[in-house]
Amino acid sequence: AQDADTSADSGGSKKGSVSLGFVNGANTHFHTCLQKAVEQTAKKEDAKVYTANSKQDAGTELSNIEDMISRNVDALIVQTVNVDALDGDIAKAKAAGIPIYLTSVSTDKISDILGAAVVDLTEVGQMDADWIAKDAGSKSVKVGVVAGAPGAASDLLVGGFTKRLPATAKVVANQPGMFNPAKAQDVAENMIQAHPDLDYAFVANEEMAFAVRKAFDAAGAKNVKIVSVNGSEDGIAAIKDGRLQATVSNSALTIGQTAVKQSVDLLADKKVDKVSKVPLTLITRDTVDQAPQYCPE
Amino acid sequence: MALRLPHAGLIAVLVVVIVFTALRADSFTTSQNLLNVLRQISVNAVIAGGLTLLMTAGGMDFSMGSNAAVTTAVAAQMLSGGHSTAVTVVVALLLAAVVGLVNGLVVTFTNVAPFVATLATAMLLDGVALLVLNGMSVTIGDKMQALGNSTVAGVPWLLVVAALVLVLIGLVMRFTTFGRDAFAMGGNEHVARLSGINVPARKLALYALAGALAGLAGLMLLSRLGASAPNTAGLQTQLTAVAAVVIGGTSLAGGRGTVAGTALGVVLLGVVANALNLLQVNSNYQLVVTGAVLLVAAVINGFQRKGSTP
């Protein structure tokens, strides 16, 4: 096992326990839930956890990692701001002899990292597309997309979704909502205006999806079906009362739990897989009871 | 000078954008779409309106967007915690006014430039908003639904509120001593003081008013979204409002400003965003186009001004 005594200045950590650094990417609902999950699971696993937040800035992320290195944690869990900026992070940590565990995404060079809990964003998009394909049957339908902010996460999601749609479903509008509900609402209002005959809308997260629903309802387009991503408590409630029709659950709780447990196990040289795929569940009205818990209490 | 059409640059750019979009996108000129645009800009209009008055008086509040974020968060927590809408609205507006007042106290009784002080409070308030929400989103269900989504005689309530605020501010600036004092203070604070204007009191009132209007904007935003999420409003919102105000011809140094210009600035930004959506412009180009339009409008305005005052 890794020698825990090297973490000399991890004040408060019990002798023999593991210290983890968690570098979170932003302050959204998802990130908050993820952090809670990491903290709670670490407590259960008897690991000490330090946290930092990069506030959506790649430079801050690197700084946070440097700060974690200088406090000499045993391993780092990183919810990255940006997949491609990771290389620098990983190289840094590697040079300092501190392994990195990634959440949500992975990297090509698996050997450089401790492990990863991966959400396959392409597949998330595909699952939503599949639901539309099934729901629409052979009808030709019009679909609108409210994407996130420019960047890999949104591109993968939207790419997976649009490429998987059947030929009978046509994407008539695709605009960025910047992961910002207010912006998404404006976009949705304009979209329903330009395409009053819209049948479906794909929205890159649930916070935006609620705002989009409001915009559609206000424009009298109550029967546009909205599919989204997250599976948060509010999202499940919205599925129940019919505001959203489908969502793909990528539970922040599951990701956080997996990340901590696996990190601890891997540090202890237990024989576990380095990369674990976070289970994805399509939630519709019929399957709401199968929805995994999204956020820790 | 009297013959010159004020804000000609802005109006010219606005007309070009409107004509171009109307020709390319049929849906642009539908009354529904125009109402959409107007509803979308309502929140920004209220913030920009308050800022116009404050900046005319030589002040600056860079924290209005963040103040709105705090208000949104607090109101959402109160509503979801079961408080009545009336109580929530009153508490939220009071809180926002107090935040503004604190800004005013700092600016008036210390020697800190308003921009600096309120940039610091903007950061601080962004953090407070996160704390209030505890990093999560909070939904308010059907509450305040009417304000955010209903119409009166076909006009969205939000628009009615925003228009009322702008008209009131315009009247205050034109026809009241309070408004004229703002011009005098912005033009030359020493002279204002020597002329018997109670400058500190006026400043506090102006900052508190800006705060209250930021709070109102926050409530309007909340009623539209039906939820408060982390990073709603904040500095980004503020920058849009500042852009609208300065494009509208209000001086950063104070002493000059009109609500009409601000309204035009707000409308221009709203119309451009709407046009970019309707024209299906690639999202990567949207920022470029918005920036370019702002720049062109500013330059035309600038050339026009060059003629009159050196």
Added chain:
Amino acid sequence: MALRLPHAGLIAVLVVVIVFTALRADSFTTSQNLLNVLRQISVNAVIAGGLTLLMTAGGMDFSMGSNAAVTTAVAAQMLSGGHSTAVTVVVALLLAAVVGLVNGLVVTFTNVAPFVATLATAMLLDGVALLVLNGMSVTIGDKMQALGNSTVAGVPWLLVVAALVLVLIGLVMRFTTFGRDAFAMGGNEHVARLSGINVPARKLALYALAGALAGLAGLMLLSRLGASAPNTAGLQTQLTAVAAVVIGGTSLAGGRGTVAGTALGVVLLGVVANALNLLQVNSNYQLVVTGAVLLVAAVINGFQRKGSTP
């Protein structure tokens, strides 16, 4: 005035933060951590340094962060496209200087306030950065690795570059006519012109220099991150730099500014961010604390200044 320690407020706040953190977190005072802090602030220091000179001359460039974003994007594309590092660096710096020059042209030859013009170009450039990257991230592999991560005699290269830039700007401001002209222009542009200073040429040079320094900052950032992704740098970076500069005592109205103050401002912001991490302050509180520290430093600075000039 001569006896008064300049920047006493800033230094006091800085000392308090340092002592407090050192007592509470052992790792703070390790040389590794201190070097980390200094490396982290290097990029910001270069932008803030350029801005100090420009603002002293009465200018403002709100687009430096966005200019850095464009530079980062262009350099990343060039490097990943197989161009040599030398060519890339030259092209990137030239491009950034040209962008700055364009800002300068707008500000000098139209009547647009610098803040307004460069706020618009900031948006525009943020969009351009997205276009250059085509919305994706671009990695540069091992290139420029040395600048971003290596050290010389134990000191990170980034820090060396930043320190050099700041010292040079400080010397220029104190000991060259170029620097003194900046003070004169900021103090009273009319007088500067009457004194035979070629004000337009000076302005263009200053804006181009600010642009080039933004470009340098962009390259430094790229070398640290090893990749350029959408939303790297941009307005957020700019706001941090502006905060550092104004906290350091440079006047928004021009005519007053010191590089030493700016350096202190940059260090304060860096130390506070580092301290908050090491002290394990909840991330929601971090913004609150940062804002509060800025505000306190500004207020203390302000009171101090109140004594000297009314």
Added chain:
Amino acid sequence: MSGPVVRVRGVTKTFGGAAALRDVDLDLHPGEVHALMGMNGAGKSTLVQILSGVHQADRGTVEVDGHAQPGLTVRRARRLGIASVPQRRELAAGLTVAENIMLGDLPRRHGVVTWSAVNSEAEQALSGLGIDIDVRRAAGELTVAEQTMVEVAREVRRGGRVLVLDEPTACLSAEAAAQIRGLVRRLRDDGVAVVYISHYIDEVMGIADRITVLRDGGVVRSAPAAEFDAASLVRGMVGRDVVSARPERPAPTDEPGISVRALSHGRAIRGFSVDVRRGEVVAVLGPAGDAQSSLFDLLSGRVAPDAGQLSVGGVEVPFGKVSASLAGGLRCVTGDRRTLGLVPELSVDENLMLAQDRLERRSWHRGRDLARRAAPLRRRYGVVALAGNPAVGTLSGGNQQKVLLAKWLQTAPVACFLEDPTNGVDIAAMAEIHALVDELAGRGVAVLLASSSAEEVVRLADRVVVVSAGRVVAQRSVAEVSQDGLVSLAVGGGGS
């Protein structure tokens, strides 16, 4: 005498359609002081601004050494040896006096500014003119008089064959003004062509070799100074005779007006006391500048003094509060109208009514109503604008001064403090303002006057208090002293 250095022919300049200069000719000869005279707004400043490249003429030519200079710019004019001290005092506020003097020409070695040389050369420039100002002081702290000195020193140091001085002696003390005139004579004897603008007839008659009189933008007459006498000069400028003689005023009452006791503030004012009865005009005489503007700051309530008491109309008025000073019926008119007097962006009418409306606690503001109330003031104080109700900043300096006086003196004061009330106004307006002060005293207002012009003091004051080193050293009834006596009293007071 050789040919002219500068030859102006047929210059016309309009601003927004209104002509500020029409078809003006002007010749400047080396070794000659050429005075420009005219009423406020006659076009003097505009003419010299065309010479120094600030404005470009719409029509006409400017020749230097026989070469036409179309599109003359400031930099070009400077290179041609045309130096200019503009009417509006402007220094770069953040810089030191030394740097302001050396600006644009900082001594360097290997491209590095040598600070010791900057200071010593600036010191030389000042001491060469007999000016005693610490060159390390920040320019922002200087009084208007000191600023003028620094600007003159700067231009003189730069040298040049043409030196333009636009109202250099406005609001300078008699001593300082004499210094400036001495300097002008020296430069003239060195062969410099000096353009000298002033509203003081005696001063111009004493110094000018040639006088050009402007009226409404056109040249009325240009001739050697010897061919003018004071009366014809005034007639040329104004178009009629102007008499400003001391009228019979009712004797001052015994009621107390202003009473200042043991006022101390910094170095400028130390244990200063004065009593002015209602209906009396008392002039404070002494080194202008510091003490004078300090008095304004203290009496207006802008700044709290270190010590002292003030009562107005027998009622104690606390220091340090503008509202208290106003409520006590004290009205203070600044000598620095640009920074402390007017809001340049606001209209003439609004500036006129700015204080009055606040005193009356009006809450509503209507343009038409404002114009109706302002109209009689404009008429009474002779405020002339090119058109309508423009921003006050666009008026000529003299007209701005009238707006400033009207703003304060209409508000039925118990007592007032006037700092250089005729600063920069023309001879006709000066007479009008003097008449207004007479009337003010006649109405029983106590007037404390701080003027740098001895002529004005003799014309207006009943009593003179001479201040030196911040305290009162002598008191005289005006009847006892002549104008020259007054000057020597002021200067001599400084020595005792």
